[in-house]
Amino acid sequence: MTAKETKLPKKAAPIAADPAWASVMSARKEDRPQARDYIEKLFHGVFEVRGDQCMGDDEAIVTAVAWFETYPVTIIGQQKGHTLEERMRCNFGMPSPEGYRKSMRALKQAEKFHRPVICLVDTPGAFCGIEAEAKGQGRVIAEHLKAMATVKTPCISIIIGEGGSGGALALSLADRLIMLENSYFSVISPEGAASILFKDSTLAAEAAKNLKLTAGDLKRFGIVDNVIREVDGYSRFHMDDSVEAVRKVIRNALKRLTTLPPDRLVEQRQQKYLNMRWQ
Amino acid sequence: MNLFTETIEQVTPNIEEQSSPLDILRCTRCGRDLVSEVVLAGDATCPYCGNLFRQPAYRRIEAIVDSGSFIEIERETEAGDPLSFPGYRTKLEKERAKSKMQEGVVIGKATIKGQRTALAVMDSYFMMGSMGTVVGQKIVILAEFALCNRLPLVIFCASGGARMQEGVLSLMQMSRTTIALARHSAAGLLHVNVLTHPTTGGVTASFAMQGDITLAEPGALIGFAGPRVIEQTMRDKLPEGFQSAEYLDEHGFVDRIVERRDMRETLASLLALHNAGHIETAEQGVRR
Numbered sequence: 001m002t003a004k005e006t007k008l009p010k011k012a013a014p015i016a017a018d019p020a021w022a023s024v025m026s027a028r029k030e031d032r033p034q035a036r037d038y039i040e041k042l043f044h045g046v047f048e049v050r051g052d053q054c055m056g057d058d059e060a061i062v063t064a065v066a067w068f069e070t071y072p073v074t075i076i077g078q079q080k081g082h083t084l085e086e087r088m089r090c091n092f093g094m095p096s097p098e099g100y101r102k103s104m105r106a107l108k109q110a111e112k113f114h115r116p117v118i119c120l121v122d123t124p125g126a127f128c129g130i131e132a133e134a135k136g137q138g139r140v141i142a143e144h145l146k147a148m149a150t151v152k153t154p155c156i157s158i159i160i161g162e163g164g165s166g167g168a169l170a171l172s173l174a175d176r177l178i179m180l181e182n183s184y185f186s187v188i189s190p191e192g193a194a195s196i197l198f199k200d201s202t203l204a205a206e207a208a209k210n211l212k213l214t215a216g217d218l219k220r221f222g223i224v225d226n227v228i229r230e231v232d233g234y235s236r237f238h239m240d241d242s243v244e245a246v247r248k249v250i251r252n253a254l255k256r257l258t259t260l261p262p263d264r265l266v267e268q269r270q271q272k273y274l275n276m277r278w279q
Numbered sequence: 280m281n282l283f284t285e286t287i288e289q290v291t292p293n294i295e296e297q298s299s300p301l302d303i304l305r306c307t308r309c310g311r312d313l314v315s316e317v318v319l320a321g322d323a324t325c326p327y328c329g330n331l332f333r334q335p336a337y338r339r340i341e342a343i344v345d346s347g348s349f350i351e352i353e354r355e356t357e358a359g360d361p362l363s364f365p366g367y368r369t370k371l372e373k374e375r376a377k378s379k380m381q382e383g384v385v386i387g388k389a390t391i392k393g394q395r396t397a398l399a400v401m402d403s404y405f406m407m408g409s410m411g412t413v414v415g416q417k418i419v420i421l422a423e424f425a426l427c428n429r430l431p432l433v434i435f436c437a438s439g440g441a442r443m444q445e446g447v448l449s450l451m452q453m454s455r456t457t458i459a460l461a462r463h464s465a466a467g468l469l470h471v472n473v474l475t476h477p478t479t480g481g482v483t484a485s486f487a488m489q490g491d492i493t494l495a496e497p498g499a500l501i502g503f504a505g506p507r508v509i510e511q512t513m514r515d516k517l518p519e520g521f522q523s524a525e526y527l528d529e530h531g532f533v534d535r536i537v538e539r540r541d542m543r544e545t546l547a548s549l550l551a552l553h554n555a556g557h558i559e560t561a562e563q564g565v566r567r
Contacts, residue, residue: 126484126503126504128503128504129512130509130513130518132503132504133502133503133504133521135530136488136530136532137503138479138483138487138488138501138502139488141485141503142457142483142486142489143488143489145454145457145485146457146460146489149454149457149461165450166453166481166484169450169454172454173454185447186447186450187441187446187449187450188441196443197443210362210364210365210446211362211443211446211447212446212447213446217447221447221448270458273458274455274458274459276455277412277416278412
């Protein structure tokens with residue numbers, strides 16, 4: 001028997017059994033609800049705001065102004081796309097600097113008009129291409145983080161699918177962080193971790209388990225405030241019950257956050273993160 | 280030159296020592312082998328071609344600050360193993376033994392040509408300067424210390440990015456350092472970054488790119504994604520000099536590329552420029 005043949009059955013077992021890997025797979029499913037699906041269900045009177053007014057428009061990030069019940073809100077969502085054509089237009093949900101600049105533009109307007117911000121996080125990671133680097137991908141994520149750390153309006157961030165590293169983190173520094181049950185949030189893709197640590201990217205399931213990237217793990221670490229149950233067979237064609245749960249969490253969070261004076265809100269957000277210590 | 284080669288042989292009597300990266304340095308530019316102890320005790324520059332090596336944190340501090348002025352804080356803080364990540368504890372022990380450091384960053388206060396400043400120096404010889412909970416926390420503590428004492432902040436960045444073995448907790452350090460530095464900045468205080476080889480990943484995407492002034496060392500690799508990751512994504516060779524300090528300078532992300540021998544002078548003059556307007560408030564703000 002060759003080495004390959006002996007290895008295969010060994011790997012197959014933990015993949016099916018491990019809940020962390022199951023979450024990662026579920027978060028990546030093609031028919032999983034994406035930002036635009038949630039926008040359609042949760043908000044009305046949606047007006048999409050496009051372009052970074054500098055270089056172009058990045059469809060991996062959708063920004064819009066809309067109504068959430070009685071609140072005018074700003075929406076910032078990462079969109080991966082369902083069909084192949086849409087996925088290509090959205091660069092498979094990997095934002096470029098243009099996308100993060102557009103998002104910062106939306107944050108500024110939200111602050112100006114005292115609109116709460118709702119972020120929908122779903123990206124395998126920020127785009128790793130030559131152009132993105134040349135346009136300052138690192139710089140723009142750093143600026144986006146700072147913008148979210150200081151913006152004087154309520155921010156609620158919901159991880160709806162993939163929370164891939166810095167590209168996802170940029171949109172998740174918020175007053176409330178919410179995760180869907182089968183989303184994940186990780187410092188590196190399980191494949192990346194496996195190829196660096198185990199020198200074998202096919203051991204991604206094992207890496208996923210060790211990275212502690214599930215919604216349950218993040219709740220235990222105190223990073224996530226709410227985890228939203230997904231109904232069986234959760235997909236964009238079957239999402240209503242969970243959307244109602246998301247709606248309820250947003251409504252409750254807004255009720256609280258909108259009563260706080262902006263300076264106290266920002267102070268509270270900053271202290272929440274400064275008080276996160278694990279060592 | 281013969282003398283130099285002989286020294287190398289004397290210093291490396293067995294294979295075990297040879298395998299340690301701290302014993303022999305091969306110059307990446309001219310290809311000569313150098314004795315690391317000799318090179319790193321100086322300014323970590325190749326005596327033949329002037330190429331810069333990664334400089335250990337304490338050597339860098341010695342070279343930058345006024346003699347005897349550096350007071351370290353939080354020296355003993357050690358990383359735990361919050362995720363119980365396989366092999367991490369052993370890895371940490373090895374790194375500590377090898378680098379004689381507790382973690383990937385040294386923080387404290389010092390004077391540079393008489394200018395008081397808070398100072399953080401990352402050390403790429405400790406787990407490639409990766410940012411886990413301790414590195415993040417030390418940057419947070421330093422930013423808060425600088426804020427309380429109304430001190431400017433100089434950070435020498437050197438990092439492979441967020442530390443994988445601490446998972447999402449490492450990622451959170453990007454948010455935490457961002458917040459601590461935003462608070463420091465909001466008080467009207469100066470933050471100077473010096474980007475050294477290599478500055479990548481989560482550190483680039485957070486505090487390394489949030490300074491008022493961004494300096495870089497010649498030839499330093501600076502980027503968000505590492506070159507290998509980009510090559511895999513693009514399935515193409517990267518252009519020469521891509522993500523070098525000079526490339527960033529051309530693209531408008533760096534204020535000045537500073538030679539190592541000019542660093543102390545440059546920092547001192549920047550600190551003096553930004554201190555001048557704040558003499559009175561600085562005096563009022565001093566609590567220690």
